[in-house]
Amino acid sequence: MLDASPEGDRTPSTVSTPRLVGRDRELVALRSAVARPPAIVLVEGEAGIGKSRLLREWLAAPEQRSALVSVCPPLRESLTLGPIVDAFRGIDRPVSRLPLTALAGALRPLFPEWSSDLPPALEPLDDAKAARHRLFRALDELLRALGVDVLVLEDAHWADEVTLEFLLFLTSRQQSDGPSLVISYRPEEVDVGSLLLRLTSRLPAGVTQLRIALAPLRPDDTAALVSSMLDGNPISQEFTTFMHERTGGVPLALEESVRLMHDRADLVVRDGQWFRLKLRELQVPPTVRDSTRERVGRLSPTAQQVLRAAAILAERSSVATIASTAGLSPAACRGAVVEAAGAGVLDGDEHDRWRFRHVLAATAVYEAIPLADRRQLHLRAGRALEDVHPPPVARLAHHFREAGETQSWARYAEQGAELAMASGDHTKAVDLLVDLLSGTELPAADRARVARIAGVAALGRREPVDDVYHRVIRTLRSVLETPGLSARQQAEIRNPLGRLLIIGGEAQTALRELAQAVASLDHDPVEAARAMTYLGWAYAGPWPAATHRRWLDRAAELAVEIDSPAERLNLAGNRAAALLMLGEEEAWDVVADLPVDGASAAERLDVARIHANVGTGALIWGRYAEAEKHLAVAMDLAEAEQASRLQHNVRLEQANLAWLTGRWEGLAERSAALADADRDRPACYLGSIRLAARLAAAAGRRRAAEEQFRLVLEEFARLGAADDTMEAAAALARLWLAEGHSGRALQVTNAPMETVGNKGIWVWATDLVPARVEAHLAAGDVRAATQVCDQFARGLRGRTAPAPRAALAVCRALLAAAAGDHARAAAAFDRAARAWSALPRPYDAMLARARQAEALIAHGHLAAGRELLAAQYELLFRIGARGDADRVAQRLREHGAEVPRLWRGGRRGYGDQLSPRELDVVQLVVAGKTNREISRILAKSPATVDQQLRAAMRKLKVTSRTALAVKAVEAGVFAEDDSFHDLS
Structure with a gap:
C-alpha cells in the first residue's frame, strides 16, 4: 500500500514479496521434465539467482505428485546423510503402516525415533561398503513405500559425500521406475573432486534429463521484479538501469536492495512511476554483504588479496594490473585469479581482463578494506594504470584522489575532462572537475583554470537543470572568492557562470556577471563577442534598448574578425534572436538565412538553440506560422541530439503557441507535465504555471488564476526577467x-x-x-x-509586428467606446478582431467581437449586436473559455436575448461534486505537486490545502493521492468544470 497522507511524492508503507519474473520458460521446462518420470533435473546458478524460488513456485502448483524436499545446510562439517534424513522427517504418514521388508531395519541408526515402528535391527556387516549399500537399498525401499514421486535436494554443493553417493545410487536404479530427482546447486561452489560432478556428467540413458542454468534477469525483468514489490506501479527507466547495473540482475540482490531503500525512505512514486531519490550509490544489503564476505573468506589469503585489488580497481583489469595493485607476482596473481573465478566471484573476458561478477559483491569487499589499506591500494592501482596505453585518465584521477596524491589527481582530472568533452560526455567532465575543485586546495592559477573548464563543460550538458547544474554554480562562485585571482581569471569564470545563470532563469544576476566579465575578455574575441551578445538580450536589467543594441553592435564588430564559421553562425543566430527581443525589424533578414542543420553534434545543438530562440521571438511579434516552423526545426534537432533541457524549452513554447492559436485541447495536461518536468528551472517552471493560469482565467476560475498569475509576476520580478x-x-x-x-x-x-x-x-x-x-x-x-x-x-x-498592432487596434477601439462614438468603436473592434483572426489568435478575436457586439447594441443595432454576441458566446464556450462565455451569457440576458443551452445543466450546491477550489487543488495533485508547492502556487495556507485535499478524497471515495489523481482523470472531473464557474 501507499502512504495515504496527503503529501507530494508517495512512499511505500510496505514492500511486498516479489513475484517470480523472467523464469517462465524454465518453469515450463521443469514441469514438463518431471511429468515424464523418471527424471533427473539439475538446477544450477550462483547464490541469489533464484534457484529456491523457482523450485518453490513449481512445488506450489496444484499437481498430483508426492515430493520430499530437503536443503543442505552450509555446515563446516556436513552430517552424514543429514539432508536425506531431514527430508524423511517431514513425512506425515505412520511408518508402521508402510509395506516395509526386514531390510528397513538398517534404518534404525538413522531414525531412532521410529524404533518401535521399524523392523528389527540387522546384523552388522564387516564390509563398510556392503553396509552402506544395504543402507542405500533400505532408503530406496522407504522412498518407494511412501510413494515419493520426486526427491528435491537444494544446495547440493554443501552435501556430504555419503548423501551424494546415495543420489548416485538412486540414479542407477531409476530405470526400475524410481523417484525423480530435482537437485539445485552452485557450480562455483563444487570442488574438483566432488561426486556431484559425476552426478551432473554421467546421467543414465532412458531417463528424462534436464539441466536448467539460471542466468541473471534482463533489464525489463529487473523492472518487473522491483515493480511487483511496490504495488505494481512501474519504475522509471533511470531507476531500472541503476538497479540492473548495480545488482547484475540477481533477484536476491534486487529484493534486498529494494527493502533496504524502503527502510531508508529512498523510494517515491511520481506521476505513477517509482523513482529513487538518490541514484548515486546503492548500499550493500546485509544479506548480500554477509554472503559475499563468507564466500570470500573461504578462499586462500592470496585470492583474498587479489579480490581486494579487484574491488579497488572496480573495472575490468589485466592480470598484470591486478598483480601490481595487490603487490603480488604475476604468477601468484594468475593462480589466485583462477581460484576466485572458479568460486564464481571474478569474471573474465576474451581479453583476459577481470572484474567482480557483481557490483554489490565488489562493494562489499571494498567496504571491508581498512581505510589505510585502501589508500595504499589506490596508490598502487594508479601507478599500475599509468603503464596502460592509452592511459585511462578518469580512472587514474579517481585512484590518485583516493590515495591523496593531489598533483596526479589534478593532472588526470583535467585530461579526463578534456577527453569527456571531446566525446560529448560533458556531465562526466563536470563531475571530474567539480570534484577536484571541491576536494582539494589547488594554487590560485590552477583553480581558476579548472573552474573555467568546468563552467564551459557545464554549458555543454544536454541534461535538464539538476543537482550537477546547481553544484557547478556553487563551485564557480566559491572559486571567485579565491584570493589572488587576476581580473582576467575572474572574467574567464564569470563568463560561463553568467550563461549558466541565464539557463537557470536568474537573469538579473546573470547580466551582472557578464558585464563584469566583458571588461577583461579582450584576449579572447570569441568569448568577448559571445558575452556581449548575451548582454544584448533585453529580458533583464534596467538598460534601455539602445544600450542592449550597442552591446550587439560591439559583438558584431568583433565577429568580423572571427575565422570559425561555426562561431560566426552562433553569434549571428544569437544576435538575430536578441534583435527580435528588441523589436528590431532587421532581425528577420538574418533569420531568413539560418541553416536548419549542422555538420557536427555541437553545431546541430547550436542551430537548435538559435531556432528555439527565434521561435520565442516570433511568438512575441505575433508571427505564429514562423514560430511554428522554427520551433519544429529546434525540436527535431534537439530530439536527434537527445538534448532534454532544450526539448523542455521548445515544448513550453509550443504549448504557448497552442494557447495563442486556440488549440486548447489537452493543454491543461501539457502545462501540468511541463511544470513537473521543469521544476528545477524557475523560468520554465513559472512559464508552465502561467499557461495553467491562462486556462484557469478563461475557464472562470478566478481565484486560482489570480493566485497563479500573482506567483508568476512576483517570481519573475524577483529573478529580474522584465x-x-x-x-x-x-x-x-x-x-x-x-x-x-x-x-x-x-x-x-x-x-x-x-x-x-x-x-x-x-x-x-x-x-x-x-x-x-x-x-x-x-x-x-x-x-x-x-x-x-x-x-x-x-x-x-x-x-511589422502583427500581435502588438492588433493590440493597438483594441486600444483605439476602447478609446472610441469611452468617447461614446459607438459606430466608430464597432468598426474599430471589427478591425481588431480581423487583425487577431489573421494571426490567428481566435480567443482574442472572440473577445474583440464580443466588444464589437456591445458597441453595435449601444449604437442601436440591437438585433445585429445580439446575434454577434450569441455567436461569440457559443465560440467561447466551445473553445473552453467558459468564464468569458458566462459573462457574455449574462450580457445576452441583460439585452433580452435567450441564451443557447450548450451544457448539461449545473448545480447550485456542490454536494458530492468538487468545488472550484477543490478542483484547483486536485489539478495540481494530478500534476504531481506537494502540499507545500500547492500552497505556494495557490497562495493558500498549508492547512487550507490539506482540508480541501481531504474533502476531494472523501468526495471521490479514495484514500491516497495517487488514487485521487487516477480517479479524477478517469472521472473526467475537469471536463465538467463548467458547472462550477463563478458567474458574473
Whole structure:
C-alpha cells in the first residue's frame, strides 16, 4: 500500500514479496521434465539467482505428485546423510503402516525415533561398503513405500559425500521406475573432486534429463521484479538501469536492495512511476554483504588479496594490473585469479581482463578494506594504470584522489575532462572537475583554470537543470572568492557562470556577471563577442534598448574578425534572436538565412538553440506560422541530439503557441507535465504555471488564476526577467477590472509600464497596454489612456509586428467606446478582431467581437449586436473559455436575448461534486505537486490545502493521492468544470 497522507511524492508503507519474473520458460521446462518420470533435473546458478524460488513456485502448483524436499545446510562439517534424513522427517504418514521388508531395519541408526515402528535391527556387516549399500537399498525401499514421486535436494554443493553417493545410487536404479530427482546447486561452489560432478556428467540413458542454468534477469525483468514489490506501479527507466547495473540482475540482490531503500525512505512514486531519490550509490544489503564476505573468506589469503585489488580497481583489469595493485607476482596473481573465478566471484573476458561478477559483491569487499589499506591500494592501482596505453585518465584521477596524491589527481582530472568533452560526455567532465575543485586546495592559477573548464563543460550538458547544474554554480562562485585571482581569471569564470545563470532563469544576476566579465575578455574575441551578445538580450536589467543594441553592435564588430564559421553562425543566430527581443525589424533578414542543420553534434545543438530562440521571438511579434516552423526545426534537432533541457524549452513554447492559436485541447495536461518536468528551472517552471493560469482565467476560475498569475509576476520580478512580468500583470489587471477594481489594475501595471517605457521595447506590450488603457478609462482618466495608446503607436512605427498592432487596434477601439462614438468603436473592434483572426489568435478575436457586439447594441443595432454576441458566446464556450462565455451569457440576458443551452445543466450546491477550489487543488495533485508547492502556487495556507485535499478524497471515495489523481482523470472531473464557474 501507499502512504495515504496527503503529501507530494508517495512512499511505500510496505514492500511486498516479489513475484517470480523472467523464469517462465524454465518453469515450463521443469514441469514438463518431471511429468515424464523418471527424471533427473539439475538446477544450477550462483547464490541469489533464484534457484529456491523457482523450485518453490513449481512445488506450489496444484499437481498430483508426492515430493520430499530437503536443503543442505552450509555446515563446516556436513552430517552424514543429514539432508536425506531431514527430508524423511517431514513425512506425515505412520511408518508402521508402510509395506516395509526386514531390510528397513538398517534404518534404525538413522531414525531412532521410529524404533518401535521399524523392523528389527540387522546384523552388522564387516564390509563398510556392503553396509552402506544395504543402507542405500533400505532408503530406496522407504522412498518407494511412501510413494515419493520426486526427491528435491537444494544446495547440493554443501552435501556430504555419503548423501551424494546415495543420489548416485538412486540414479542407477531409476530405470526400475524410481523417484525423480530435482537437485539445485552452485557450480562455483563444487570442488574438483566432488561426486556431484559425476552426478551432473554421467546421467543414465532412458531417463528424462534436464539441466536448467539460471542466468541473471534482463533489464525489463529487473523492472518487473522491483515493480511487483511496490504495488505494481512501474519504475522509471533511470531507476531500472541503476538497479540492473548495480545488482547484475540477481533477484536476491534486487529484493534486498529494494527493502533496504524502503527502510531508508529512498523510494517515491511520481506521476505513477517509482523513482529513487538518490541514484548515486546503492548500499550493500546485509544479506548480500554477509554472503559475499563468507564466500570470500573461504578462499586462500592470496585470492583474498587479489579480490581486494579487484574491488579497488572496480573495472575490468589485466592480470598484470591486478598483480601490481595487490603487490603480488604475476604468477601468484594468475593462480589466485583462477581460484576466485572458479568460486564464481571474478569474471573474465576474451581479453583476459577481470572484474567482480557483481557490483554489490565488489562493494562489499571494498567496504571491508581498512581505510589505510585502501589508500595504499589506490596508490598502487594508479601507478599500475599509468603503464596502460592509452592511459585511462578518469580512472587514474579517481585512484590518485583516493590515495591523496593531489598533483596526479589534478593532472588526470583535467585530461579526463578534456577527453569527456571531446566525446560529448560533458556531465562526466563536470563531475571530474567539480570534484577536484571541491576536494582539494589547488594554487590560485590552477583553480581558476579548472573552474573555467568546468563552467564551459557545464554549458555543454544536454541534461535538464539538476543537482550537477546547481553544484557547478556553487563551485564557480566559491572559486571567485579565491584570493589572488587576476581580473582576467575572474572574467574567464564569470563568463560561463553568467550563461549558466541565464539557463537557470536568474537573469538579473546573470547580466551582472557578464558585464563584469566583458571588461577583461579582450584576449579572447570569441568569448568577448559571445558575452556581449548575451548582454544584448533585453529580458533583464534596467538598460534601455539602445544600450542592449550597442552591446550587439560591439559583438558584431568583433565577429568580423572571427575565422570559425561555426562561431560566426552562433553569434549571428544569437544576435538575430536578441534583435527580435528588441523589436528590431532587421532581425528577420538574418533569420531568413539560418541553416536548419549542422555538420557536427555541437553545431546541430547550436542551430537548435538559435531556432528555439527565434521561435520565442516570433511568438512575441505575433508571427505564429514562423514560430511554428522554427520551433519544429529546434525540436527535431534537439530530439536527434537527445538534448532534454532544450526539448523542455521548445515544448513550453509550443504549448504557448497552442494557447495563442486556440488549440486548447489537452493543454491543461501539457502545462501540468511541463511544470513537473521543469521544476528545477524557475523560468520554465513559472512559464508552465502561467499557461495553467491562462486556462484557469478563461475557464472562470478566478481565484486560482489570480493566485497563479500573482506567483508568476512576483517570481519573475524577483529573478529580474522584465519581459515575463508583462502578461502576468496584464492578466491580473483584467481580473481586477472585471470586479471593478481599477485602482488595483493600475497599480499592478505601473512597474511593467515603466519598464516598457524606459527600455522602449513596445513589442512586449501586446497584453499590457490594452489592460492599462482600460484601467485608465475605468478610473475616468481618458487623457492618460490616450497618452498610453499614442506611446504604443509611436513605439510600433516601422515594425511589422502583427500581435502588438492588433493590440493597438483594441486600444483605439476602447478609446472610441469611452468617447461614446459607438459606430466608430464597432468598426474599430471589427478591425481588431480581423487583425487577431489573421494571426490567428481566435480567443482574442472572440473577445474583440464580443466588444464589437456591445458597441453595435449601444449604437442601436440591437438585433445585429445580439446575434454577434450569441455567436461569440457559443465560440467561447466551445473553445473552453467558459468564464468569458458566462459573462457574455449574462450580457445576452441583460439585452433580452435567450441564451443557447450548450451544457448539461449545473448545480447550485456542490454536494458530492468538487468545488472550484477543490478542483484547483486536485489539478495540481494530478500534476504531481506537494502540499507545500500547492500552497505556494495557490497562495493558500498549508492547512487550507490539506482540508480541501481531504474533502476531494472523501468526495471521490479514495484514500491516497495517487488514487485521487487516477480517479479524477478517469472521472473526467475537469471536463465538467463548467458547472462550477463563478458567474458574473
